[in-house]
Amino acid sequence: MERAPLFEKILNYSQKYMARFHIPGHRQGAGLPPQLQNMAPELAKMDLTEVSGLDDLHSPEGVIAEAQSLAACLYGADNTYFLVNGTSCGLQALVLSAAGEGDRILVPRNAHSSVLGGLIFSGAVPEYLQPKIIPYFEIASGIPAGDVAHRISTKNKYKAVLAIHPTYYGTVGDLTGLVQASHQVDMPVIVDEAHGTHLYFQAQTPCGALKCGADCVVQSVHKTGGSFTQSSWLHLKGDRINKKRLKDSLRLVQTTSPSYLLMASLDAARLQLMVHGKQIMQRTLELAVEARKSISQIKGTVLLGEEHTGTGFVGIDPTRLVISVKGLGLTGYKVKQILSSRYGVEVEMADINNVVAIISLGTTPNDVHLLVKALHDLYDRERHNAGKGQVSMVLPPVPPLKLSPRQAWMTGTRSVKINEVSGQISGEMVCVYPPGIPVLYPGEEITAEIMDYLQAVRKMKLHCQGPQDPELNYIRVLDY
Numbered sequence: 001m002e003r004a005p006l007f008e009k010i011l012n013y014s015q016k017y018m019a020r021f022h023i024p025g026h027r028q029g030a031g032l033p034p035q036l037q038n039m040a041p042e043l044a045k046m047d048l049t050e051v052s053g054l055d056d057l058h059s060p061e062g063v064i065a066e067a068q069s070l071a072a073c074l075y076g077a078d079n080t081y082f083l084v085n086g087t088s089c090g091l092q093a094l095v096l097s098a099a100g101e102g103d104r105i106l107v108p109r110n111a112h113s114s115v116l117g118g119l120i121f122s123g124a125v126p127e128y129l130q131p132k133i134i135p136y137f138e139i140a141s142g143i144p145a146g147d148v149a150h151r152i153s154t155k156n157k158y159k160a161v162l163a164i165h166p167t168y169y170g171t172v173g174d175l176t177g178l179v180q181a182s183h184q185v186d187m188p189v190i191v192d193e194a195h196g197t198h199l200y201f202q203a204q205t206p207c208g209a210l211k212c213g214a215d216c217v218v219q220s221v222h223k224t225g226g227s228f229t230q231s232s233w234l235h236l237k238g239d240r241i242n243k244k245r246l247k248d249s250l251r252l253v254q255t256t257s258p259s260y261l262l263m264a265s266l267d268a269a270r271l272q273l274m275v276h277g278k279q280i281m282q283r284t285l286e287l288a289v290e291a292r293k294s295i296s297q298i299k300g301t302v303l304l305g306e307e308h309t310g311t312g313f314v315g316i317d318p319t320r321l322v323i324s325v326k327g328l329g330l331t332g333y334k335v336k337q338i339l340s341s342r343y344g345v346e347v348e349m350a351d352i353n354n355v356v357a358i359i360s361l362g363t364t365p366n367d368v369h370l371l372v373k374a375l376h377d378l379y380d381r382e383r384h385n386a387g388k389g390q391v392s393m394v395l396p397p398v399p400p401l402k403l404s405p406r407q408a409w410m411t412g413t414r415s416v417k418i419n420e421v422s423g424q425i426s427g428e429m430v431c432v433y434p435p436g437i438p439v440l441y442p443g444e445e446i447t448a449e450i451m452d453y454l455q456a457v458r459k460m461k462l463h464c465q466g467p468q469d470p471e472l473n474y475i476r477v478l479d480y
């Protein structure tokens with residue numbers, strides 16, 4: 001059926017004049033501040049939330065239910081749930097549904113920060129899996145399926161395992177192998193497929209998580225599927241995750257005033273992918289191949305590709321361009337900033353060694369041309385720096401978990417000088433780039449090795465996420 005029922009319903013509804021006495025108070029644009037009034041008047045009219053006839057996200061029975069089941073049908077799920085707070089709320093709801101207070105769950109250490117939120121809400125106890133690091137790029141790849149398989153020996157030891165497929169850097173592990181091992185003990189596999197909405201339409205991309213047999217999969221449709229920012233969906237397959245509990249959890253973590261603009265954009269994106277997904281991905285892949293070919297000829301840069309598989313990953317999404325700029329003698333941060341200010345090229349992200357550019361359904365040949373040209377020019381101008389190299393640091397071992405993230409959250413914290421933290425229990429997450437894998441989570445013991453590592457990070461002024469003091473002069477520890 002080539003229809004977007006939710007989008008159409010909202011469009012029709014928004015065109016009808018009615019004396020409106022409901023929220024949102026801007027009344028289809030009339031009350032918006034002048035700067036916004038004329039920006040997109042038709043969209044402003046569609047900015048509605050639950051009113052009669054438009055169904056209810058939390059108990060859908062009408063047009064939202066219809067739109068969700070069309071999305072389920074496209075991806076081969078049993079049920080799909082629209083999310084208005086991104087993949088973040090989907091992951092939180094899944095952790096809440098899968099594991100309660102004291103239950104154990106397997107979590108990759110480089111999981112998105114929303115997973116920590118889910119652990120705090122639920123009281124579950126994580127057993128962290130350490131991802132492999134891709135040499136030269138110094139970034140996290142994945143967890144070999146064998147590492148998971150050997151931890152799962154008895155039924156009910158863990159309530160669930162979380163997998164990231166693909167990672168931010170576009171790498172994928174052997175998810176089918178991981179699913180098979182987990183299903184042997186009837187354990188659900190929760191997949192963060194935030195960066196993989198587009199993996200279902202062409203054989204040249206890695207296989208999507210649902211096709212690998214995952215039980216529940218969350219996708220940021222806004223990242224690579226063409227919907228508005230913040231809109232995601234969650235797919236459920238089979239009954240290893242309790243559907244009723246999942247719905248209750250979604251109600252707990254989502255707003256009671258869901259944006260119909262976001263949901264309409266999900267419905268329209270689903271229609272576009274359903275009707276044109278194959279051609280769109282074909283074109284996107286052609287651009288990616290073109291970009292890869294050109295960038296691989298630029299001196300001073302190295303592009304992450306199939307030839308690097310083997311270190312925790314078995315495949316790569318060709319539309320994700322991870323470009324090491326080590327050979328230019330500049331940091332990834334500096335290159336990102338120069339690309340933006342000097343060349344008008346905005347990439348997705350940077351770490352100290354790399355920049356990451358995404359080829360997606362909206363990318364044009366001219367965009368690719370500008371990126372390639374800018375990188376060539378950058379080499380010409382900056383090659384005198386070449387050979388200076390970047391930082392490479394070995395991560396300290398995963399520290400012992402003394403308290404669950406929830407217990408740690410409930411305990412007060414105090415700031416302690418970095419040289420006095422050894423032996424204390426961390427009150428915060430500390431994630432250093434590279435490689436972007438947290439060295440500390442709340443509730444973990446700060447070992448002497450971690451203290452030494454953090455002191456080195458502080459001296460080198462590496463980029464850090466999580467701590468209240470990003471310069472790492474102080475760390476927040478639990479205050480018993």
Ligand SMILES: Cc1ncc(COP(=O)(O)O)c(C=O)c1O
Nearest residue numbers: 085086087088112168192194220
């Ligand atoms: C791997 C991964 N998972 C989950 C998320 C959260 O997704 P969202 O922004 O849709 O909440 C992100 C966000 O960047 C991410 O990179």
